Amino acid sequence: MQRRIATGLSLMLEDEYREAVQPLFDAGEVDVLEWSFDMAWGRMIPAWSERWLVEFSAEGRLLGHGVSFSAFSGRWSERQAAWLLRLQQDLQRTPMRHLSEHFGFMEAGDFHQSAPLPVPRTKETLAVGRDRLCRLAETSQLPVGLENLAFAFSLDDVRQQGEFLDELLEPVDGFLVLDLHNIYCQSCNFGVSGEELIASYPLNRVRELHVSGGSWSDVTVGDQARTLRRDTHDGPVPDEIFPLIEFTLPRCPNLESVIVEHLGTALGSVDEAARLRSDFEQVRQTVSRHTVPA
């Protein structure tokens, strides 16, 4: 027996986002919805997105994806404890099928927020990461997972991340969210093939694939200028991502869904909205050619 792989979207709260993706919902093409619940804390949730959340949650098609937990901060903070409590409240109101967060940290010292940065693979970071995953699992009572990080300080960081994630996820039998644009960023920035990097991850743990676009940043050090790829979710899906999807799909026997991510604040024009829909359709067509063991 084989089963199909779902295709979904990451829910944003801007009206421009709703206008762009409404035709996809109307056509019944959105199988699952990814919800970064903590990005909505302190914000007004529009009625239309509340309706989608309730509908997808009730049908077991809502996937939780936290952003700001900072799972690899060495110091456990009151903010993280409050984050877990808030998560618990959200789950009571809006049940989710599973819960993922990101590799890396964004809180330390007197910084309560920052850009997500990686950690090296040490006994200490392994223990911290495993502890935080246990707390997520205990609080949510859900399967928990981690997403690979786009940003890396070195080629060693890049090459070790897959094996490190496997070690981190092992005690909770967690799943991997493999973000293919993050892989693409590392491929561009460190001159490694995307396929080689993908093969270095524990692909049997992959439940979700993420697909998105990003942007380029010019960075100069001394007299050397480089253009670096960043995972900013504000542009179209690069052509190079689609062969990576084709490469990855048959290698992930436990894959459940492929999510297309795009910032709602980066959909100012009709052309940008149309491109998001066409990217989604292309991803959906690609995914439809594959199945996984039931």
Added chain:
Amino acid sequence: MNEENTELARLQADLLDCFFRDESADVLARLREVETGISYRAWIASFDPHMAQLAATLVQKWGQRSDR
């Protein structure tokens, strides 16, 4: 799991502090002055200079400190 400051917690705080300071200075040189153990020192030594510079730009954009 120790919930107080660990070597990792101190390193992370120092990294963010270094990145948050003036972008025009030599980020790598400042990072090499961070006091930490052998394994983390080796990690810092492996940083690609352009990625360290990008990290500084991102932390300056997104970093928020408490009580400041």
